[in-house]
Amino acid sequence: MEMMGLILLLVAIAATAGEAQLSLHPGCPHKCGSVDIPYPFGVGRHCSLNAFFNLACNGTTLHYPGSNIQILNISIDGQMDISMYVSRICYNKSGAVDLDLSFSSLKIPAFPVSSSANKFVSVGCDTYGYLNSFQDGQNYSTGCLSRCNRRPPPAENTGEPCSGIGCCQVDVPHRMRNITFESYSFQNHTNVWAFNNCSYAFVAKKGSFEFSPSYLERLPFNESRLVLDWSVVDDDARQEATAPSPPKSVCNPNAISQNSATGFGYRCLCKPGYHGNPYHPDGCQDVNECDQPNDCDIKAHAQCNNFDGGHNCSCLPGYKGDGRVDGTRCTLETPFHSNPNLLSLIIALGVCATLLVGFTLVSMLCWAHKQRTQKLIRERNFERNGGNVLLQRLSQQQGYADRTKIYNQVELQNATDNFDEDRILGRGGQGTVYKGILPDNTPVAIKKSRVGGDPRQIKDFINEVVVLSQINHRNVVKLLGCCLETEVPLLVYEFVDNGTLLDHINPSKNEFFISWETRLRIAAETAEAISYLHSAASIPIIHRDIKSTNILLDHNHRAKVSDFGASRLVPLDETQAATVVQGTLGYLDPEYLLTGQLNEKSDVYSFGVVLVELLTGNKAVEFNRPEQPNLAMSFVSSIKEDRLWEILDRQLLDQKKNAAQLKEVAFLARRCIRINGEERPTMKEVAMELEGLIAMERHPWMKGRDAMAEETEYLLVHVPDEYGAAGTSNSSGYDTMQKQMAFEIEDGR
Incomplete structure (x- = not known):
């Protein structure tokens, strides 16, 4: 019998050998030093989802295999904090290079640098820095410069943020991978050497760096904390957000997959009513809402009933209602024979209820007819205002259609006091422009065409939306959205005051x-x-x-x-x-x-x-x-x-x-x-x-100008x-x- 049990165990192991993504090695470490290692990440070949998530641990620090990039934190929500060297170049008094560590690179092609959680920073009074990336066969760069010709007074600048005087910062562009950053000097710091002889450039997590004027003499750190966005990708690591729905086998059965906002791969999320690690086979477990504050009126004869993915409320025997605090709660049931007038009261209430239901039904039919009529009018206006042509034109401009918000008629009427004459900013050949205030108190300019249905003006309207949807420049008025369901088309722009x-x-x-x-x-x-x-x-x-x-x-x-x-x-x-x-x-x-x-x-x-x-x-x-x-x-x-x-x-x-x-x-x-x-x-x-x-x-500072x-x-x-x-x-x-x-x-x- 012992031999037969051993044979059955070996057969079971062989049958599951090919399911590497759904089984974990029992000896996999869950922690390296003070850093937790959530699956799909792991230390060892059998402990991670694939090669992109395979990490190394030297006992105290977590890092990528074959590199000195230290991992400081991994969030199951799709972000990873790592430590990155600061790019620096220093000069002696004569202008010669004293220290040249001006080039720093991050070669992790699987995960992009987070554009929402980081800032690119340059520090120095004679400094400019570059942030470079290689993506889709092209090089991309951004950067900033900071200049100052004297030491900032300590009393005035203590705690001052990085605002351009001795320090500048810019946003990190979207979807940057394989980044490098470099620091340079305009004049080898010869003009400011007495108090600043180095240029620095680095990517820093938002909130992790606060500039101090003393940093111009010496930056007190050699590494900075930055954030990567991670997600699950196909084998070629190039799955885009516009690709078909990702495979579901990687996610826990009680989880759903969602395309990543970064444009690379997808993420797993536990379904409502579940919590835990959605990538781990045993990750998403049912939340027992009955052990937590819920909407059941427990103090008034109700009870909570938990089930996988949710819960419901019910009344104790002898009581009726839905048992919810915001519902009918639980009330004591009264039999008919205990109250002779109860049956008559119920009949009277039934008649009233029938009449009320009839009146409600007629009202609902009238309301439905009105709603249907208004819907047909909106659809007719949408077609007459070139809505289908506009959507077709926008769909051909890949990547730009999401920038244009579709407003409804009520929003813009409220924003302009029903297009009051006092809100008019100007009139032109294309139409009238009104000032509007959106519900979030954002001022906007709303352009209303002169005549609806004119093919020439509809063509101009569609053309303006298509053109502005692909423009993103600080000196071009930004198009926020449009409204097509009104009698004449409307465009919503940023307000220039x-x-x-x-x-x-x-x-x-x-x-x-x-x-x-x-x-x-x-x-x-x-x-x-x-x-x-x-x-x-x-x-x-x-x-x-x-x-x-x-x-x-x-x-x-x-x-x-x-x-x-x-x-x-x-x-x-x-x-x-x-x-x-x-x-x-x-x-x-x-x-x-x-x-x-x-x-x-x-x-x-x-x-x-x-x-x-x-x-x-x-x-x-x-x-x-x-x-x-x-x-x-x-x-x-x-x-x-x-x-x-x-x-x-x-x-x-x-x-x-x-x-x-x-x-x-x-x-x-x-x-x-x-x-x-x-x-x-x-x-x-x-x-x-x-x-x-x-x-x-x-x-x-340019010599010989006069x-x-x-x-x-x-x-x-x-x-x-x-x-x-x-x-x-x-x-x-x-x-x-x-x-x-x-x-x-x-x-x-």
Whole structure:
């Protein structure tokens, strides 16, 4: 009999040998030092789910096999804390490298760095750091810089957060894996060596790092704590969140699988009514709600009954009701014969109940009919407003459709006081814009089309949603969502609270003077946004209606490009598109007007007109202007006749230090509004040139700046341009230096 039992045991072991994922070795450790090791992680080949979850323990510390990456904590909710070396580079007083540990890398391809739980940090007064990642065959980078030219006073900065003075921090991009980070110095710390001789860069878990000015002398740690997002992936470790539902065999029978929010693989979650480790075969156990506070009225003749995954309440014998605190509870049953009038009372109550049920039924039928009618109206409006076409267009833009929220009619009516006239922010060719306040007190701008059902306006509406759904730029107004079930379609944008650019440069609308520095920055931000549309968007976008009323300003006078109703998506293999001419008088590209061929240079022309408005303080078209109603033509004539200073805004000319920059921007605007589109610069070139002008003024540490400005002024005044007017061309040396400067500053940022 003992031999027969042994044989049966061996057969059972052989039958379960292939079920490695559902069986655990009895000798697997559950802890390494002070760190718990939850399954699917394990130390040893038979203790983990697969190779991605196999760890090593040297007795006191938990780490990845073959690496020195120490694991500090593993959460069953999908996050892992690890220790990572700080990137640092230090210099001696002469500017030579004293210590070079400027490169740090994290090679764990299975798990991405958490974008929600980490920050990338650079510390130093002459410092910039990079965070790099390789994903889907491409390299990605981000970073930040911090500068300061003196030791911050301890009394003022004690406990001050990392805000840019000696320390900067940025968010970690989504889905970064195989990361490296590097620290650098602009000038080898020679200007700040007395109190800061090192540059540092590292990824830190939110809340684990608090900056102190004393860290500029020496960072008191060599490693930082960062967080990884972990999930179960297929054998090739590349399962995406958009893949079909993951296999259920890995999860406990009482658990469900859910695609990971990081886009890699999936996670297991215990079903409601169960708790424990959803990955372990014995993990998800029933929660006995009867041993915990519940909704059963135990103090009033009720009892709790537990079952797998839930519970119910019942009354003790002799009592009736559902036994719940928030229900009918339990009341004593009374037999009919103990009360002669009880039966009559029950009959009367029955008749009343029947009448009440009948009335309720009729009311419900009327309510259902009304609801069905309203539903049909909403569906009809959805179809008439191009809802199906919009959903089809959005589905073709993979990854962007989730950014657009669909609001219902009641939400937006409440937000605008039923579209009250006092809430109107402005009216335009595409419709009326209202200010709204959402239930969470978030201010928004709600755009309402003029006429519902107009095929042309519906096409513009769909186009604007599709274009804005793929744009994510700080200088472009963000689309929050739309509403299609109303009579006319509605778009919901972020609220920009300081009006349009034209409101601020037109003396008749704004009594406060905007300085040249602010105007130049607004021009640079607008140029960068348009350059992003042309060059960085997944499908290039031509705005087709760039003008000063479509450039909004926030309370800090930061530019936001808006109104994409006329925009066009132009595939990368198309250099231009034949369209019906559309735009605004005064900003419309003459070449596009004549040929009907739309390309990126059409936006360059319109932006050039905006530059002229910033320089002159005049509107693009003024029919009461005596010499020339069209501002662009008047500006070109003034340059040809060497009358540039006569047309510029007099308030700008009062500041003599702006003369060189005014002339540079004036001739940049002239190049943008050339009749021949091929002779115009690209928006990327325009943005770089404007950033270069700002950088020349912003960084006093650049040597020889004053001498260079004097030489530049001389060249601007004495070198004739292609039209024969004095001062209309830049020297090649200045242009080269300027572009180099723009490159260096952008790279450091």
